[in-house]
Amino acid sequence: MIKYPSVAIIIINWNNYEDTEKCLDSLKMCNYPNFKSIVVDNDSKDGSGLALEKKYKDFSDFIFSETNLGFSGGNNLGIKHAMNENYEYILELNNDTEVEPDFLNILVESVDNRPDYGAVQPLIFYNTPNRHLIWNGGGKYIKALGLSITKFKNEVKSKKIYPSDTEWITGCAFLIKSKVLKKTGLLREFYFFGSFEDVDLSIRIKNQGYKLWFEPKAEIYHSVGSSSKTKVKGKEGFLNPQFHYLTQRNQMIFINHHTPTIFKPVAVLTQVIKLLAYSLYFLxxxxxIKLKMVWKGFKDGLFKTYHD
Structure with missing residues (x-):
């Protein structure tokens, strides 16, 4: 690569010093010469934001939100800061990830001289001891059903995985050109939690005439669910019922915003069938509580109005 466009890496911290520390330590090993990490502390109550700032103040910019803005709002706070500083690329990166030193070089190089591409994602593995099982390798989108499907999930890494176009990019590691983001607008904050705002943004990028790229030579590792699960199993399991509420609510919001009217009854019926299976599982x-919340999410997302 001859030039190194400036990259801002947005990381959200919420009561999670340990994961954010690992993420920042891995970024410190990154050999891309022109990036800045921006940590947005989402109103943490455990002092983790201040502790991270004390340790990484010479490496990262820190922004402290007075309220918990969620995944989308927290990222938008960091994105606005980055765009005010005129960064050419913005990378949304989950705080429960660790990266390979060359991942950013590979990502930027894969799309920088291709004006028809607006964003790119790496190959993402589960952050397990052997790091060989894939969590996300790009995505497929079934417009008629409003469904987003993750490619290569739970497969072992293979030489047969090639760089390719993708239909949506995960918010776990979403590198977008700033000039594209200025056209699409920021993440939609009514999604709040980390589900479907990434698919929504992907579709808005494509609606602006850009393509999306999946680059498997760039690799990162994701401790899946660490921000959503409790460390001690409760009566409702490890996952908070609010997780199920927001995930299902966001699915229905997404269907309302992006599924053509003619196909919407089929998309809704598909969700009902899925929820009946969930209901049996929860029973x-x-x-x-999870049973109640998942149906509440379905109802709220389907019948309430959500706009920017």
């Missing part, structure tokens, strides 16, 4: 395990 067998006796998760009554």
């Amino acid at each position: 067998v395990l006796w998760r009554p």
Whole structure:
């Protein structure tokens, strides 16, 4: 690579010093010469934001939100800071990830001289001891059903995985050109939690005439669910019922915004069938709050109005 466009890496911290520390330590090993990490502390109550600032103040910019803005709002706070500083690229990166030293070089190089591409994602593995099992390798989108499908999930890394176009990019590691983001607008904050705002943004990028790229030579590792799970199993399991509410609510919001009217009844019916299966699962395990919340999410997302 002859030139190194400036990159701002946005990382959200919320009561999670350990994961954010690992993420920043891995970024310190990154050999791309022109990037800045921006940590947005989402109103942490455990002092983790201040502790991270004390340790990494010479490496990262820190922004402290007075309220928990969620994944989308927190990222937008960092994105606005980055755009005011005129960074050419913005990378949304989950705080529970660790990266290979060359990942950013590879990502930027894969799209920088291709004006028809607006964003790119790496190959993402589960952050397990052997790091060989794939979590995300790009995505497919079924417009008629409003469904986003993750490619290569739970497959072992293979030489048969090639760089390719992708239909949506995960918010776990979403590198976008700033000039494209100025056209699409920021993440939609009514999604709040980390589900479907990435697919939504991907579609808005494509609606502006840009393509999306998946670059498997760039590799990172994701500790999946660490920000959503409790460390101690409760009556409702490890996952907070609010997780199920927001995930299902966001799915229905997404369908309302992006599924053509003619296909919407089929998309809604597909979700009902899925939720009936979930309901049986929650009843067998006796998760009554999760059962209630997942149906509440369905109803709220389908019938309430959500706009920018």
